[in-house]
Amino acid sequence: MNVKDKYYQEVLRFWKDLTPNQRELVDHSIIKKHFNKGEAMRSSSDQCSGLFLIESGQVRAYIISENGKEITLYRLFDRDVCIFSASCIMKNISFDIFIETEKETTAYLIPTSIFDKLSKESMAVQVFANELMASRFSDVMWIMEQTLFMTLDKRLAIFLLEQSNIEESDTIKITHEKIANHLGSAREVITRMLKYFQEEGIISLSRGTIHIVNRKRLEQLTLY
Template sequence: MTEQNRGVEEILLSTAYPFWDRLTAEERAELLGSAAMAAYKKGEYVHRSDMGCTGAVLVLSGLLRVYIVSEEGREVTLFRIHQGEPCVLAASCLLEAVQFDLFIEAAEDARAIVIPAGVLRPIMESNPYVGLYMYRQATERFSDVMWMMQQILFMGADRRVAIFLWEETAGKGQKALRMTHDEIARNIGSAREVVSKVLKYLAEEGVVSLGRGRVELTDPEKLRKFLP
């Protein structure tokens, strides 16, 4: 790795991880020396239980999806990780409170900086600021998990689809969502058939128009009526 690339990595890591200024010179050097750039194609696994413990992942571009799988094979998306956000749950083996299998995949082509778990472990154990940050990040992510569980348990499919469409279109200043019905279903923890029925109803009401792998928002004000 060139000195220029190493300098860029240090800027990215120091910006993303607030514990950076609390590291010793040796710890910084160790993290920088082990950090590696990674590229993931859409649908490729970033982390799963049989891959071992990945480490801390900082998303540079693209989008990652964190989900669990039921015994029946149903996927439930817990949350997503956007550009500029770190993911500590890919290092779940270092967090004793996380005792269930998590899957992390690229929801779209993505690039990231990965700090291996084997390098993080001794630094977490010797530097309390690093360990505190890891657990705090995990706790904050689990608030996202609780929000998703509330939606699944207490909201109808129409509202869950509406919330997702709003967040991914109007909430981002966009009018179109390039996703299949199956991808939407996996993101909201529902069945494809249910999502298809809701989208068909919304299309009939003039809220959206449907195309192959595409949902376009045609009337944001009507969609608002379906939001909680």
Template sequence: MLKNYHLWQTYFPQFAACPDKSVKSLMESAMLVDIPDGEKLFYPGKHCSNYLLLLEGAVKAQLLAENGREIVLYYVRPGDSCVLTTSCLLGEDNYPAEGVSEGPVKAFVISAQAFHRCLDHSAFFREFVFRNFSARLSNVIGRMETVLFAGIEQRLADTLLAAGSEIVQKTHQELAAELGSAREEVSRHLKRFESYGWVKLGRGTVEIVDRPALSRLAKQP
């Protein structure tokens, strides 16, 4: 029987059920590794030579700003693969960010050679890689939107709700002054709210169309 078959069945049952010989070869070549808490798995400029499939623990992918601030891009959790690793392997690029284990991590490590060989020969593996990549990339974009825009959007939603009327008689400039922001920025977010169907914009007015949606946004941490 394939080594570590029970782990494949538990965490990646689709691999265990796949009859593809290329996939079986990939599984056979995978190394099971244990990584201690706080280990730096990759960092900016590091060459990507392995594809990881996580079984236990978590890996935090993050960017470090010049001022020392950490910006978390995403977490890799059991059953996941790392979107940056996939991107670097496909593009033959070096890592642009760092990944650090959070708690003890157990993972399958697949060499870049085995990864590309299976990608070339297995439709199942190609679908798995690109489906996972797409889903993880969407999560990263969503998280970045939250980091970059949620602050002003939450305050804007709260300000509109606090007006106490479905028709808010305020210009974009007046709202910007209340929020301590630029009019252009407030206008951009109001137009986004309108595209979502949450508000309707008029001349010097903002009509609240979907109060529950604004309430959910305003209450986000």
């Protein structure tokens, strides 16, 4: 098995169930795409390019209100598959998700027409799509519960810890505006809460940077 086959098999759980013809179709139609940081992979002008397999990078899915308020729904990393960039072939999906890169990202695209054909021919592809949608549905439910039921200090603590894990560093480079967008809050509210964390000796703030000083206390905030 060559490297490409191995990659397909790992990322596309239906790969082993495809016929040789179907595999060849995917292999011939797949397109490698490169995105800069902050580029849209799905927007109102380009809603349905197809199934993206993230090779490397980081992608954020979010919704946006009429007055520009944003909420991050989930993130995708290396080897994740982005199904909402193929949402036009899914019946009964009546909402708009925006997808943009948070880091330089390389992805393989299986064009919509090909993925549509496969999902009509192969039960394994249907099962795959079903499981992928269930995953994203669970992500969204988690965010919804967090947003509606949790106090902001808890949500902010969880966000800072996640961000620090993703960056593999105690220092997080992010603006208060961006945090507010992620959490569906206002910048002023986030700034006030961050200052409170700083006064408590949990973090220290400097321009565009948050440094975690007392990780243990930040973790405690996520527990109660």
